[in-house]
Amino acid sequence: MVDYSEFSVFVPVGNALQPSWLVNRLRNISNEQKDRFRRNMANVQSIFxxxxxxxxxxxxxxxxxxxxxxxxxxxxxxxxxKEAVTREKRKVKGASVPLRCHCV
Structure with missing residues (x-):
C-alpha cells in the first residue's frame, strides 16, 4: 500500500478555499519536510x-x-x-449473507 501522507500535504477544503490560507500553509512547510517529501516521492514515483x-x-x-x-x-x-462470487452463487434467493464469515 502507498502511504500518501509520506509525500503529500492534506488540507481541509474549507480552509483551502479561504484567500491566502493554502499559500501560507505551503510556505510554512519546513525545508526538512519538503526534502523528506521529495525523497519519499522518489521511492514510489515509478508506480505513478x-x-x-x-x-x-x-x-x-x-x-x-x-x-x-x-x-x-x-x-x-x-x-x-472469488470467495464472494462463490458465496453469491450458493446464496438462497432473497437471503442476505455477509461477504465474509467471521464464525468461530
Missing amino acids: EYDNGSPGGIGPVPSDGAVNYIWRKVQQKLPVI
Whole structure:
C-alpha cells in the first residue's frame, strides 16, 4: 500500500478555499519536510508512471511501473473476489449473507 501522507500535504477544503490560507500553509512547510517529501516521492514515483517511454507506447512496460502495480493489487484481491462470487452463487434467493464469515 502507498502511504500518501509520506509525500503529500492534506488540507481541509474549507480552509483551502479561504484567500491566502493554502499559500501560507505551503510556505510554512519546513525545508526538512519538503526534502523528506521529495525523497519519499522518489521511492514510489515509478508506480505513478504509465508511460513506458517507447514511441506510441508500444513495447514492454516497466515491472515496477503503474500498470504492473495495479495488476499486482488486483491479483492480491482475487481470492476475496472469488470467495464472494462463490458465496453469491450458493446464496438462497432473497437471503442476505455477509461477504465474509467471521464464525468461530
